[in-house]
Amino acid sequence: MTKGTIFIDQEKCKGCSLCTAVCPQEVIVMQDDRLNLKGYHPASLNEANAHCTGCGVCAVICPDVCITVYREPQMKSHATTAC
Amino acid sequence: MTTIALNETSTLVYQRPHSLATCNTNYCPGCTHGIAHRLLAEAIDELGLQERTILVAPVGCSVFAYKYFQMDGCEAAHGRAPAMATGIKRVQPEKMVVTYQGDGDLASIGMAEIVHAAARGENITTIFVNNAIYGMTGGQMAPTSLPGQKTTSSPFGRDTQMTGYPVRMSELLSTLDGATYIVRRSLHDIANIRKAKKAILTALKVQMNGMGFSMVELLSSCPTNWGLEPSEALHWIEKNMIPAFPLGDYKVHEEVKSL
Numbered sequence: 001m002t003k004g005t006i007f008i009d010q011e012k013c014k015g016c017s018l019c020t021a022v023c024p025q026e027v028i029v030m031q032d033d034r035l036n037l038k039g040y041h042p043a044s045l046n047e048a049n050a051h052c053t054g055c056g057v058c059a060v061i062c063p064d065v066c067i068t069v070y071r072e073p074q075m076k077s078h079a080t081t082a083c
Numbered sequence: 084m085t086t087i088a089l090n091e092t093s094t095l096v097y098q099r100p101h102s103l104a105t106c107n108t109n110y111c112p113g114c115t116h117g118i119a120h121r122l123l124a125e126a127i128d129e130l131g132l133q134e135r136t137i138l139v140a141p142v143g144c145s146v147f148a149y150k151y152f153q154m155d156g157c158e159a160a161h162g163r164a165p166a167m168a169t170g171i172k173r174v175q176p177e178k179m180v181v182t183y184q185g186d187g188d189l190a191s192i193g194m195a196e197i198v199h200a201a202a203r204g205e206n207i208t209t210i211f212v213n214n215a216i217y218g219m220t221g222g223q224m225a226p227t228s229l230p231g232q233k234t235t236s237s238p239f240g241r242d243t244q245m246t247g248y249p250v251r252m253s254e255l256l257s258t259l260d261g262a263t264y265i266v267r268r269s270l271h272d273i274a275n276i277r278k279a280k281k282a283i284l285t286a287l288k289v290q291m292n293g294m295g296f297s298m299v300e301l302l303s304s305c306p307t308n309w310g311l312e313p314s315e316a317l318h319w320i321e322k323n324m325i326p327a328f329p330l331g332d333y334k335v336h337e338e339v340k341s342l
Contacts, residue, residue, distance in 0.1 A: 016113030018314060021314045064107075064108065069095075069098075071096045
């Protein structure tokens with residue numbers, strides 16, 4: 001499986017949670033115990049559960065464009081898993 | 084701001100488009116105006132048009148749209164964005180002129196301007212964000228509100244006996260010979276957002292090639308005034324808006340198909 005990671009600009013996040021609903025790996029969580037400067041609970045990548053594939057659908061749905069997506073180069077043996 | 088550990092081999096797959104300003108927007112959480120802004124900015128970046136695009140902002144929630152893009156922009160009087168865009172395009176035909184309008188702006192007070200701009204076949208592009216309600220002023224009934232839809236000015240639901248039926252702008256404009264590219268897309272899920280991006284790219288190419296008037300209608304959500312959670316609002320688009328405003332290509336001129 002392709003491996004990737006995302007960076008969420010938490011000060012831009014408005015906590016709408018659309019990214020958590022679309023993430024196929026369910027690795028994005030809302031930080032209910034933290035507020036950003038605007039007073040929203042921002043989204044964050046659950047890094048302990050390192051299953052992010054860098055597919056980027058969270059960045060496609062994010063209305064505040066606060067997600068940057070990175071991906072590791074694919075291993076040759078898994079060359080067909082890209083989305 | 085948190086830092087992330089990246090391997091040297093990591094490649095950047097997606098980042099904020101350059102044409103989009105870095106400031107925060109005034110939109111409510113989950114509002115799809117942000118998605119529409121991003122798609123327009125991505126399309127402008129991909130076509131390398133940032134330096135020669137002029138955005139005409141409307142009156143409505145997106146009244147500050149000129150602030151949210153890193154390109155030239157101006158503010159039109161309510162509904163008059165197509166008229167202002169006509170003037171700009173005729174004086175500076177080498178510029179790309181894009182109007183960004185909501186349904187309260189385009190389908191109500193600006194109905195005359197958009198119809199005549201399309202009828203004249205002005206070489207401009209319009210991004211029409213349709214969320215079936217007046218967002219900025221507090222959720223009143225718009226010309227595009229659905230029959231039975233509860234708004235602050237129709238608390239018992241839109242009564243078609245008294246207030247009529249929703250106006251379908253794409254269908255209406257597609258009957259005009261001056262219009263070249265009129266399509267309706269939706270922003271309620273990933274696949275449809277990608278289709279919307281493709282349509283915006285085509286609309287800009289229509290203008291680049293001097294083919295005439297192009298408009299992309301985007302079905303959008305207004306979680307705050309609909310009284311729904313952001314994800315429920317996206318489901319509401321799919322369940323209620325798409326049956327009333329069917330997605331599709333309403334006018335695609337023959338020469339556009341070759342783009």
